[in-house]
Amino acid sequence: xxxxxxDDSGTIDRxxxxxxxxxxxxxxxxxxxRGYAALTVEDICEKANxxxxxxxxxxxxxDELRTATLEAHLRSLTxxxxxxxxxxxxxxxxxxLPMFEHAHAFRSLHHALLSSSGDTIHDQLRDRIxxxxxxxxxxxxxxxxPLEFAVQFVSGAFLAVLAWWIAEGxxxxxxxxxxxxxxxxxxxxxxxDVDVVDAKPARR
Amino acid sequence: xxxxxxDDSGTIDRxxxxxxxxxxxxxxxxxxxRGYAALTVEDICEKANxxxxxxxxxxxxxDELRTATLEAHLRSLTxxxxxxxxxxxxxxxxxxLPMFEHAHAFRSLHHALLSSSGDTIHDQLRDRIxxxxxxxxxxxxxxxxPLEFAVQFVSGAFLAVLAWWIAEGxxxxxxxxxxxxxxxxxxxxxxxDVDVVDAKPARR
DNA sequence: TATCATATTGGACAGAATGTCCAGAAATGC
DNA sequence: GCATTTCTGGACATTCTGTCCAATATGATA
Numbered sequence: 001x002x003x004x005x006x007d008d009s010g011t012i013d014r015x016x017x018x019x020x021x022x023x024x025x026x027x028x029x030x031x032x033x034r035g036y037a038a039l040t041v042e043d044i045c046e047k048a049n050x051x052x053x054x055x056x057x058x059x060x061x062x063d064e065l066r067t068a069t070l071e072a073h074l075r076s077l078t079x080x081x082x083x084x085x086x087x088x089x090x091x092x093x094x095x096x097l098p099m100f101e102h103a104h105a106f107r108s109l110h111h112a113l114l115s116s117s118g119d120t121i122h123d124q125l126r127d128r129i130x131x132x133x134x135x136x137x138x139x140x141x142x143x144x145x146p147l148e149f150a151v152q153f154v155s156g157a158f159l160a161v162l163a164w165w166i167a168e169g170x171x172x173x174x175x176x177x178x179x180x181x182x183x184x185x186x187x188x189x190x191x192x193d194v195d196v197v198d199a200k201p202a203r204r
Numbered sequence: 205x206x207x208x209x210x211d212d213s214g215t216i217d218r219x220x221x222x223x224x225x226x227x228x229x230x231x232x233x234x235x236x237x238r239g240y241a242a243l244t245v246e247d248i249c250e251k252a253n254x255x256x257x258x259x260x261x262x263x264x265x266x267d268e269l270r271t272a273t274l275e276a277h278l279r280s281l282t283x284x285x286x287x288x289x290x291x292x293x294x295x296x297x298x299x300x301l302p303m304f305e306h307a308h309a310f311r312s313l314h315h316a317l318l319s320s321s322g323d324t325i326h327d328q329l330r331d332r333i334x335x336x337x338x339x340x341x342x343x344x345x346x347x348x349x350p351l352e353f354a355v356q357f358v359s360g361a362f363l364a365v366l367a368w369w370i371a372e373g374x375x376x377x378x379x380x381x382x383x384x385x386x387x388x389x390x391x392x393x394x395x396x397d398v399d400v401v402d403a404k405p406a407r408r
Numbered sequence: 409t410a411t412c413a414t415a416t417t418g419g420a421c422a423g424a425a426t427g428t429c430c431a432g433a434a435a436t437g438c
Numbered sequence: 439g440c441a442t443t444t445c446t447g448g449a450c451a452t453t454c455t456g457t458c459c460a461a462t463a464t465g466a467t468a
Binding site: 012013014015040041042052053056060061 | 425427428
Binding site for chain 1: 240270271274275278281295296297298299300301303304305307308311314315317318319325326328329332333336337340341346349350352353354356357358359360361362363364365366367368369370371372374378381382384385386387388389390391392393
């Protein structure tokens with residue numbers, strides 16, 4: 001899979017293209033080794049064989065390089081959407097399969113990008129939520145759904161909902177938001193007009 | 205609601221308690237203003253009226269203070285679990301309501317803790333996922349579920365699942381993980397033995 | 409209250425990393 | 439080939455970190 005690195009329309013000089021590619025590749029190579037946070041601009045430049053002063057003529061800092069690099073990778077996802085083999089109507093979401101595929105293809109990169117270093121605020125919260133979910137789910141899972149999968153699914157959904165609810169000023173009341181969450185976790189989206197494969201009858 | 209700040213059993217000296225409380229309060233006060241990442245140890249000490257050298261006799265660094273502060277707040281959640289008013293059997297998860305309540309009570313803190321600064325790797329990914337989910341969900345939502353709620357729920361679940369799947373070495377194949385995700389998003393957990401209020405018949 | 413133990417303080421210090429600047433060297437586009 | 443642009447490496451000021459110390463202040467205890 002080719003990565004489209006065209007940042008602006010007028011980036012033609014081979015030297016710029018080469019420099020940016022070297023830096024982005026160096027970043028990608030370095031992240032799995034030592035984690036993003038631990039990297040310094042000098043580390044990246046050394047790996048890329050680029051002068052440190054050159055770095056700053058292209059990116060304002062480490063974060064901007066990361067943004068550009070990630071953007072270049074994700075661009076390929078957004079572009080190719082031929083909605084290939086799956087017949088419409090059978091699937092709820094179209095985005096997930098290409099995303100899973102991309103993540104699998106660039107496994108080590110995604111691993112490095114997504115792996116929580118464990119020392120974030122989110123990580124700390126996430127851990128607690130996960131424990132709570134796991135203890136409630138353990139023991140009685142529907143057949144065919146791995147426990148840990150469900151734990152991740154539910155805790156991820158919960159945290160996202162919680163963050164959104166708080167950020168939006170908590171316009172919904174506590175019982176309201178809780179009921180919504182409970183309902184969605186139990187029933188899912190459940191589009192009226194979508195035939196969900198044939199998993200429904202399996203639920204006895 | 206009182207916050208339990210007892211870190212170890214033998215922390216009795218009022219000076220220690222006072223210093224740590226000042227530092228934790230300063231952190232909490234500062235995070236909403238400028239965001240956690242932008243804070244320096246000196247900022248926190250200045251706000252708390254604590255000497256910077258004193259800081260290091262209590263915490264190894266900014267992150268340790270954050271961990272302790274968050275831990276102190278979350279402790280109150282784990283402790284009180286009288287599983288109060290709700291009859292058992294009607295709800296899937298017991299953890300969510302207390303958590304929503306705590307988040308609402310400490311709204312500004314949670315807002316500061318959860319609000320993504322927007323400059324994280326996760327944030328960048330999250331944004332893209334959200335857009336994809338939103339565009340697929342918009343227009344045909346079941347009655348009673350706000351679109352944005354569903355967007356947050358699904359995208360949060362997806363990202364958590366994706367991160368877990370990659371971190372675990374992708375033992376499930378791409379079609380397997382995708383089918384699991386699709387099924388869970390569509391149907392939810394759907395415990396066989398749980399009476400989900402009365403929302404099911406509402407799905408025509 | 410007197411005394412001891414412990415905590416806090418401010419300042420100094422070295423080290424790491426950032427971001428800026430410049431003049432010379434090298435490569436590119438035309 | 440020549441003008442233009444980019445790369446380079448070194449120097450520089452700045453910020454933040456983490457450690458150390460002697461002087462001082464405060465809580466614990468009898």
